[in-house]
Amino acid sequence: MAKGKRRTGKGSITSYPTKAGTRWRWQLRVPVDPENPDEGERQTGGGGFLTADAADDALDEAKRKLRQRLTFTRAVPTVGEYLDEWVAGRQLERSTLVAYRRLIRVHIAPALGDVPLDKLTATRIARHYRDLATSGRRDAAGFGKPLSANTISKVHAVLSAALDVAVSDGFVAVNPARKRVIVQPPTGRAVRAQRPEMQVWTAEHLARFLLWSRESGDDLYPLWAVIAYTGVRRSEALALMWRDVDLAAGRVSIRRALDTTQRDTVKLTKTGGARVIDIDADTVAVLRAWRATLGGLSLDRVRADAYVFGTIRDGRPRSPNEVSRRWRRRVAAARDELGTDALPVIRLHDLRHTHASLMLALGVPVKVVSERLGHASATITLDVYSHVLPGQGKAAADMLAAAVRSVQ
Structure with missing residues (x-):
């Protein structure tokens, strides 16, 4: 009997001679009792196949049935x-x-x-x-x-x-x-x-709200400012610790996010990786002032492992959903004071969209914006913010035409 090559798993097929010609059989080791695999194994099989392919197909079917028995020893599940x-x-x-x-x-x-x-x-x-x-x-x-x-x-x-x-x-x-x-x-x-139309603020709307928030004594003004000027997600901002903030270099590192399903629990960022975001001098100043305020409450509040935007009372991570409720109340209060026409209603997540839209409208390269937002690729950024780019396309076309005319 000619011995065949071992196949996937513990099964094999072999050929053997008969008076009618070469035939093929398959063999497979299976548990003696699927419900009690420790009782050992036995060999099962079948023969009489005219071709190796036919024996191989029968072996695959036997393996399928074996997997089914080992996964659920009762009837097929619903x-x-x-x-x-x-x-x-x-x-x-x-x-x-x-x-x-x-x-x-x-x-x-x-x-x-x-x-x-x-x-x-x-x-x-x-x-x-x-x-x-x-x-x-x-x-x-x-x-x-x-x-x-x-x-x-x-x-x-x-x-x-x-x-x-x-x-x-x-x-x-x-x-x-x-x-x-x-x-x-x-x-x-x-x-x-x-997909609902994206709601974003203009630069004037953003400046108007942040000025109102700061002058009204809003204790979450630093949080709103950081989200607006970095484009980080709500849960990423709330998971920031002081060790993630380099005020001298003007950078923040996004390494984690708060879990919205379980209080006081952090998780990886949405894409699973860390990123570093450069911040401007004004945002550095906001964070310096906020750090000084927290340091005046307790030195524990400004230690490396303390949350930048923890609760005022004990520094614990804030609830992301509660922060969103605070945002809605603050926007409503600002509209009451400044006028409904002066400030459209947007969600807290739209502050991130505002950051991206304003940057793209100013001509910041898509790849740079994508890296700040923590998107897995620039393609995602293009897909989400394509509404911002038509104006840039017109400007680019005008620039190209002007360049060609200048050498004619």
């Missing part, structure tokens, strides 16, 4: 059961896991949770996405209204990723969510089309 098992095994940031679990609980499990995993079809998924697009919202304010393309896209990403693992586990032969011709999840263009 979609809901498998998604719960899948997300429990993911190594992700807590905030990401919370978002995944909410998508599963609110937008997947109610309609698909009881479907046996091996009975879920692309057609059933497609119908579910259409239902979500028609009446998928489950929040109190918009219950029964259409769910946004962005959220449906996130649902698709979670379901597709889980079903990819289900293929590896041997529960399904193919991932039905990947059959895009049938499923047709929202396209990137559809997601962008539904």
Whole structure:
């Protein structure tokens, strides 16, 4: 008998002679008892195949069934059961896991949770996405209204990723969510089309608010100023420690962010990396004055591991959601005093957008802005802030024409 080459895992195929010609068999070592793997292994197999490919296919099918038995010794799980098992095994940031679990609980499990995993079809998924697009919202304010393309896209990403693992586990032969011709999840263009128009302040609006905030004695004025002049995310600013601030060099290092799902807990930045942001002399002066104020309260408040924008009472990290509420109240108060026409309403996150938009409008290179914002690539910056660039394109065209005319 000719011995064949070992294949993936513990399986193999071999050829052997018969009166009718060469035949092939497969062999695979499996647990004696799948529920008690410590009891040892035995060898199983099958033969009589006319070709090596046919024996290999049979071996792959045997491996698939083995993986299925080892993962769930009972019947094939439902979609809901498998998604719960899948997300429990993911190594992700807590905030990401919370978002995944909410998508599963609110937008997947109610309609698909009881479907046996091996009975879920692309057609059933497609119908579910259409239902979500028609009446998928489950929040109190918009219950029964259409769910946004962005959220449906996130649902698709979670379901597709889980079903990819289900293929590896041997529960399904193919991932039905990947059959895009049938499923047709929202396209990137559809997601962008539904994206709300970005609200930003002009340089005049920003200057007006910061002046009002400082003169009104707002204790969070330094925080608003730092976000406006660096473009950092809310949770990144609130996680700043004094060891991250180099006032002599005029730089701040963004190394971490506060976790919005768990109080007093920090996590990696959104992209997982650190970045250094240069700051201007005025922002340095704001931080020097703030450091002096905190030092007057207690020397502990200005130690290297103290939070720059911790609570006044004890220096603990502030709640990101509470800071956003404070922002809304301060903007409302400023509008009451300065006039509603003098200051449009924007969210705290829009202060970051304001920073980026003003820089791009001033001609700062996209790559520089992208690095300050902590985007994974300049492509993301171009996609988010493309509305700022048309004016720059006109200026560039005029500059090129002027350069050509000057040498004619």
